[in-house]
Amino acid sequence: MLSLREVSVRYDGSPALTDVSLDLPDGQVLAVLGPSGSGKSTLLRAVAGLEQSTGTIAWDDRDLTGVPTHKRGFALMFQDGQLFGHLTVAANVGYPLRLRHVPRPRRRERVAELLALVGLAGYERRLPGTLSGGERQRVALARALAVEPRLLLLDEPLSALDAGLRGRLAADLRAILVAAGTTALLVTHDQEEAYAVADRLAVVRAGRLVQEGPVAQVWQRPADPETALFLGYARVLEGAPAAAVLAAAGVGHAGPATVAVRRSALVLAEDGPLSGVVAQARATPDQVRLVVDVDGVGEMDAVAGSAAHPGPGEKVRLRADQDRLSILS
């Protein structure tokens, strides 16, 4: 189990990471989510031993302070793979095995296994320069797994890829990590990637850990408005508008509330409790996305089934879906 206690990192005197404490149980995948410049990569590098940090980073209650990177038994996979360009795919994947003096026949066997695991069987003789971005990431993953690391550190493993490939590879990554039973720490700015791969979620902002917990829990109960907006909630309401939306969703709440609302929380419904005037409408393949000026609430996002075609200026009625909003306080 990885545990961090009040870990801080400073770059040239300015804090990059401040008092981060968290635990990662064995076999789980933790996604550290944060906007760029939030210090999430610094956290990863501190765990890897690539940054000088204060506080305690421990594995199974053994303090890792002063243990150099190569003796931590963690594998690190970079955003762009960092394959060794002068080595073949097989030599790249076999690199950590060679360091551990694994005999050649066993090494060859293991490399083949790992390449098959990442879906690149038969790629042994290729050079990294001849691979596509997705293939390079798979090789990098195979190389990292070859270590049989007690902890796999992934730095934005899919960010360098295009959207379609990212979705497919995220699912593959999850399957591979589960199949290998690997404990992993993943750093990303993309919530979709985090949801697709991780069991637990940690949100980092401005060098501080804002929230940490199982993915569903973090997702349903963001710690504060900023976190909610970062996690993909469309708007955060307070005061009367918040009360109106809560009432429409049939949620009872005493006193003033702060409510985070997803884009799809308001749905077009003829018998809905809310009324408003359509300001914008845009059809997408699955649904129609609306911006509605809701009476007593203000401008809100809403969706309609693709069969409905409300135009701007049209009066509509809306219902609120209580699963798609979150009471922050």
Added chain:
Amino acid sequence: MERRHLPLGGRLRGPVTLLALAAVPVAVLAVFFVLPVVGMVGRGFRPEGHWDVGGVLDVLARPQVHRVLWFTVWTSTAATAVTLVLGLPAAYVLHRLTVPLRRVVRAALLVPFVLPTVVVGVAFRQLFTGPLARLHVDGTPWAILAGLVFFNAAVVVRAVGAAWESLDPRPGEAAAALGASPGTVFRTVTLPALRPAIVGAGSVVFLFCATSFGVVLTLGGLRYASVETEIYLLTTNLLDLQGAAALSLLQLLVVVALLLIGARTRPMRTSTQRAPARPRRPRRGDLPQLAVTVLLLAFVALPLATLLIGSLQVDGHWSLANYRALDSTGSHQALLEPATTALNLSLRIAVDATLLALTLGLLVALSVTRRARTRGERRLRGILDALFMLPLGVSAVTLGFGFLVTLDRPPLDLRDSPWLVPIAQALVALPLVVRTLVPALLGIDDRQRQAAASLGAGPWRAVLVVDVPVLWRPLLASAGFAFAASLGEFGATSFLARDENATLPVVIYRLLGHPGAMNYGMALAASCVLAATTAVVMLVVERLRVPSLGVL
């Protein structure tokens, strides 16, 4: 008519325009480099107006020539090896670690490289006859070896250091995270990535060692001769032009071969964004490298300190008399003009040579960095690039003597022209200028110019907006290099400068050749003045933070 807003480089198309841009430098190189060298070599092949190839080949069979060749090869190889062994740890320490006075140390290590070779010779003689006389090194090949290493350490530190500095640290970190110890990371990741830079620096150092003139002449005397000094002795003392021509030709072939190897291994530039490596604080594991760096620093500082102390002493007492004597002509009429006049002349010639080298170098750099659209154009560009590197390795002695034998009759009678020496020095400095400007020009993303054009900037405007801000620093830096190189140039100048208008390095050599404590003291003082001048120029260059010499 549609006006095409394309930058200068994009507007001029095809090999014709490539040649047009390179026409002036090519013409200058043809007249002042190819012609003299060919003339000099030709004179050896046709001693009495008819071809005598057999005579030249006979030269190569002489035992003395074999001795000279063997001496050149082994000293150059040994000096290159020692330079690499000392230079690599220093390159690491000075480019990857945060050590105090990093910039000053870097500039200090660069000084020997531009120090006049004669001064290097004087400094080591002073060291080996003074404080280190007990080692009995003076007059042995070891002294020459020490001088060559001293002279070339900067090349390794700069070239490999620049590559090391721009090396992406992440592959190394990835390897460390996979379980590689620092030593294994160095062996399996860092070294392969640095290999082109190391091979490149090594071949350049070998080249410099093999064609070194001043160091070998002042430290080796008449006992030990390299190919370069042998050419000098054959032409000036023995008037054996055939022998000199044969050696020149041999040297030319070796230089071309080495330059080709250098061009092959020159690091390829990729435009991908790299994570900049932040220099880190030294750890305990860096102690060996730090120790070597200190050793190298001492090795560089010791001769210079000895030189300085020697120049400040007369008969064992502290005195400025040696410096005061610089406005005299020395004892026993060693000189025709006072040394101060020579310094004055040196500075004036250096300014002229610098302007010439900069103009030519800029034209060359612009033409060899133009985007080549066809294979023929690319090949032409490659040939031009290699052509302008030739003066780097061709014997300055050959060049100087070639000037004398070919530019002495109409239409080009330049024997008495004040431009003769500046032109020769500009040619020697040209490769340094080109090698400093080319990386800067290559570093400019062509899309920047395209972006400027798309925003409505005309060709000149685009150059002003995109190229000039990037180029002015390297331009100033290369001016500094050219100035320093010209100030210290000795090989060609020793042929071309007359007694009544000698430059300072020539004056120093002449003072050394004349007996008398006063002459020797004056030589030391003049060396210090010359060293200080070049050191100041180098400090200014270092402040410009241009990765100069990085891709020689």
